[in-house]
Amino acid sequence: MTETINGNGYLSGSNLERILKAGHFAVTAELGPPQSADGNVIRHKAGLLKGYCDAVNLTDNQTAIVRMSSIGAGTILVQEGLEPVIQMVCRDRNRLAMQSDLLGAHAMGIRNLLCLSGDHQVFGNHPGAKNVYDIDSIQMVKMVSDMRDKHIFQCGEEMKGQQPCLFVGAAESPFAHPIDFRPYRLAKKVKAGANFIQTQLVYDINAFNDFMKKVRELGIHKDTYILAGVGPLKSPGMANYMKANVPGILIPDEIIERMKEAGAPWAGKSKDELTPDDKKARAEAWKEMGIRICIELVKELRQIEGVAGVHIMAIEWEEAIKPIVEGAGLYPRPVVPLPAPQTA
Amino acid sequence: MIVAEQKSLEEIKSLVGNAEKVLVVGCGTCVTVCFAGGAREAAIVSASLRMSSKLDGNPKEVTDVTVQRQCEWEYLDEIAAQVEAVDVVLSLGCGIGVQAIAEHFPNTWVVPGLNTTFLGLPTEQGTWVERCAACGDCLLGLTGGICPIARCSKSLLNGPCGGSIDGHCEIDDEIPCGWQLIYDRLNSKGKLDMLMDIQPPKNWSTSRDGGPRKIVREDLRLNEKEESGS
C-alpha cells in the first residue's frame, strides 16, 4: 500500500471509502477483541469475516471492559489482508494520547477510524477508574479531520511529514433521547467532518424511516455515508433484554413474537424437561430466525434513500456474518482498485 | 455550597488512633447547612468517640468546638489554645477546613472527619446534588444555566451521548441526563439553535488540570503604604 494518497481523489484510500465512493452498498462487520493478548483469536475471527465485508470494526474496550487494543487488533487484520475500522472512545485517552495513537495507527496501515464517546466506566470491570473525557466525539472527529486535511495537531501546530490519512466515522443512535435532536446531532457530526456514520442497531424500520426522512430533509445524507446498524438476535430473551435495557434500541413486538415462535416446538416444556439436545436444537432454531430477520432488515434498509450500507454487529457470533451477507444478496463484495498514485 | 458527608465512626476511630486528647472542630458554614459538620454534629461525634473509647477500655478525653468558618485564619485564631492542648484535631470541616487547620497550626496533627463530596445544593429535605465542578471557565451562558461539565457523566460539550434515555443518564436511572435538561431548557426558550454550534475542545488549564489554582486581585491587595497607615 502506498503511503501517499494525495492526488488520487481519496481522503484515505481505504477500501471502505473506495466502495462507498463508487456507490456500492457497503457492508461492515464488528469484531470484539479478546480479553487477553492472544492474537490468534483475531486471526480466527478474521477468517470468518474475510471476503464477506468491506471493513471490520474493532471495538475499543467495549462496555468499559479491558480488551486487546483496537489498534493492536487492527494491525493483525491488516496483516491478514482485512481492512480494519478502529474504534476510539473519549473515555480512555486525552487529546495527546489520541493523536499519538492515530499517528501510529496510520503508520501500521490503518485507514478508518470510528470516533465514539464510549460507555461510562461504571459498566465495565474497572468501575473505580478515572475517566478522561478531555474532548468529546464531535471534537475528536474535527481534530482527526484537521490532522488529515490541514496537517495540524489539535493545538494548531503544523505537522511536518506524513499526516494520518483516516476515513473518519462517527456513530449515531437514532432513537436515543432527546429523539428530536438526533438528526441535528448527526448534522453536527457531519459538519465536524464525519465521512461516514454507523448507527445503533435498527430493528424498527418505521421509526428508522422517520429518522431518515428528517436526515434527508436536512440533506445530511449527501455529505456523509450512513451505514445502518443491524444485528442478528440470538433468542427472544436477548431481544427482550435489549429492548428493556439498552438505550436507543427499539424492537417491535412482531419481531419478538417471531423469535418466540421459532422456539415454539419446545415451548410447553419446563427447564428440567428439556434435554441438552432440545436446548441445542432450540438455540439453533432461534439463531436461524435471528439471521432470517436480520437478512430481511438489511434488504429493507437497502431500499431507504440515504442509507449507503449496513454495519452488522454480531458480537461473539461472527459466524453469522456469512449467511447474512449471502442471504441479503451482498456477496461477493465488489472490488474497487486504488488508482496508481499520481506523480507530480 | 460545599457538600460533604461524615466518614464512618470506624474510620474516624482509626484516624484518631491512639491519641488521648482529641478536639473535634466543627464548621458553621457549608457543612452545617448540609448537616455533616456543624456544632450539632461535632457534639454527636465527640460524644460517640468518648463513649466508644470507654467501651474499648481506653477512654479518651474528647471535647468539641465549632468555629464560624474553618477556612479563614481569623476564626481559627479563636481556638488556638484548645488546638494546642490536644494530641489530635478531628476536623469536621470540608477538605479546605482540614488543610487550613494543618497550615495554621503546624505543630498539630489534624485528621478529616468528613468526605468532601461536591459543590451543589439541596433539592429537597435530605437530598443534595452536584452542580459545579469549578472548571474555571464557566460555560453556563452556552447551555441555559445547566452545567454540562458537572451534570453530564461524560462532561460532553456538544450534546447528549447515545445513552440518554427517558430523561436519565445511562449510568443510573436516578441521575437526570444533563444534556436532556439542557435541551429542554433551550427548547423552552426557543434557543435550540445554540446547540448547533460546534463547541471546540475545552481549555482545561483553568481547571484542576492546570495545577493548583490561585487568584490574585491586585485591586484588593493591601499595599504596604496603605497597610502602614494612611
Ligand code: SF4
Ligand atoms: S461550566 Fe465550569 S464553572 Fe460553570 S458551572 Fe460548570 S463546572 Fe462550574
Ligand code: SF4
Ligand atoms: S446520558 Fe446524558 S448525562 Fe449521561 S453521559 Fe450521556 S449525555 Fe451525559
